[in-house]
Amino acid sequence: MERTELFKKIKRVVVKIGTSSITVDDRIAASKIDGFARQISALRNCGYEVVIVTSGAISAGAGVLGMKRSNLAIPEKQALAAVGQAVLMNEYKTCFSVYGSNVGQVLLTEDDMRHRTRFLNARNTLNALITMNVIPVINENDTVAVNEIKFGDNDTLSAHVYSLVEAELLVLLSDIDGFYNDLKDPEPVRLINRINDDIRSRAGGTGTTHGTGGMVTKVNAAEMIMRLGGMMVIADGSEESILERVLAGEMTGTLFVGQSVKINSRKKWISMRKCKGTVVIDDGAVNAITCNKKSLLAAGITRVNGRFVMGDIVDIVNSGDVPVARGIVNYSSDELEQIKGKKNSEIRRIPGINYFDEVINRDDFILL
Numbered sequence: 001m002e003r004t005e006l007f008k009k010i011k012r013v014v015v016k017i018g019t020s021s022i023t024v025d026d027r028i029a030a031s032k033i034d035g036f037a038r039q040i041s042a043l044r045n046c047g048y049e050v051v052i053v054t055s056g057a058i059s060a061g062a063g064v065l066g067m068k069r070s071n072l073a074i075p076e077k078q079a080l081a082a083v084g085q086a087v088l089m090n091e092y093k094t095c096f097s098v099y100g101s102n103v104g105q106v107l108l109t110e111d112d113m114r115h116r117t118r119f120l121n122a123r124n125t126l127n128a129l130i131t132m133n134v135i136p137v138i139n140e141n142d143t144v145a146v147n148e149i150k151f152g153d154n155d156t157l158s159a160h161v162y163s164l165v166e167a168e169l170l171v172l173l174s175d176i177d178g179f180y181n182d183l184k185d186p187e188p189v190r191l192i193n194r195i196n197d198d199i200r201s202r203a204g205g206t207g208t209t210h211g212t213g214g215m216v217t218k219v220n221a222a223e224m225i226m227r228l229g230g231m232m233v234i235a236d237g238s239e240e241s242i243l244e245r246v247l248a249g250e251m252t253g254t255l256f257v258g259q260s261v262k263i264n265s266r267k268k269w270i271s272m273r274k275c276k277g278t279v280v281i282d283d284g285a286v287n288a289i290t291c292n293k294k295s296l297l298a299a300g301i302t303r304v305n306g307r308f309v310m311g312d313i314v315d316i317v318n319s320g321d322v323p324v325a326r327g328i329v330n331y332s333s334d335e336l337e338q339i340k341g342k343k344n345s346e347i348r349r350i351p352g353i354n355y356f357d358e359v360i361n362r363d364d365f366i367l368l
């Protein structure tokens, strides 16, 4: 299907602006933010609702304080973000005011996505901002985000935001004009419908020296979005009128399109959460959960990997380590070690185990 056809029904768009797209030598370049403000305002005038995810706080802080961001300890980077976030927001505010638009700062951590009530609170706030005709400008709350509660990069954050605001398209603006099978190719791949190991390995590991993401985090973000049946474009933020051209369906950048899926909002939320471990199940259990719509019982579990507690998200994988489903687990990894392979009648008799009929209830997992 043509892009113009695919994009026809798009109303809500998340635009992720990478550090390299708005800085020059660790300084926020107002002219670059102005370019995006102009394009986004034009899109809004055409009826699109736009949510921005922006990077650049740490680089901006480094610029203001005359420091290099490389080789800094985490608290120092967080301090740079504290300085830089204010500078960044001030530039967005100034640039958008020229076009008569208001912006609102929203800082999120992965922890805000983990708890369903906080997730819903964040959703309500973002929807309220959009209803008030204010453009949400989102970044990771770098000053408090340590490993445990961190998205880690804004490509991942923007995939979460996409799900949070139930957008129809995510545009990742970067310093590369798409996904290349081989960097020697004259053009990037234009359309990706499926992400396989080949694409993952071609995504490699390199990013720019400015941002945190690289092609790997972009492909991961695409995978998250495709699981929701959504669409994402990687495009070069420095190209003239790039956002308007992408939305017009022009053949630019790489478009990732997922297959349409019908899952409720809670299951979408589960699919976006970070996995804490995996449980390996036998073929009988694979059949039970995929074909017979059954819950996952301890009897079908053969191995447990990682450390997790009750309520965490785990991937359910088959004996070949291929992910089959993802869900909220009723037992900790320690408990699962004790009960794996056992029948419920046996588990009930084990002292100290807080008994549940299912390891993962079928309402609490999504098939992958």
Ligand code: GLU
Binding pocket: 019, 054, 055, 056, 057, 058, 059, 081, 139, 140, 142, 152, 153, 154, 155, 210, 211, 212, 213
């Ligand atoms: N949150 C970081 C910042 O504002 C950016 C992370 C990234 O580049 O992905 O500097």
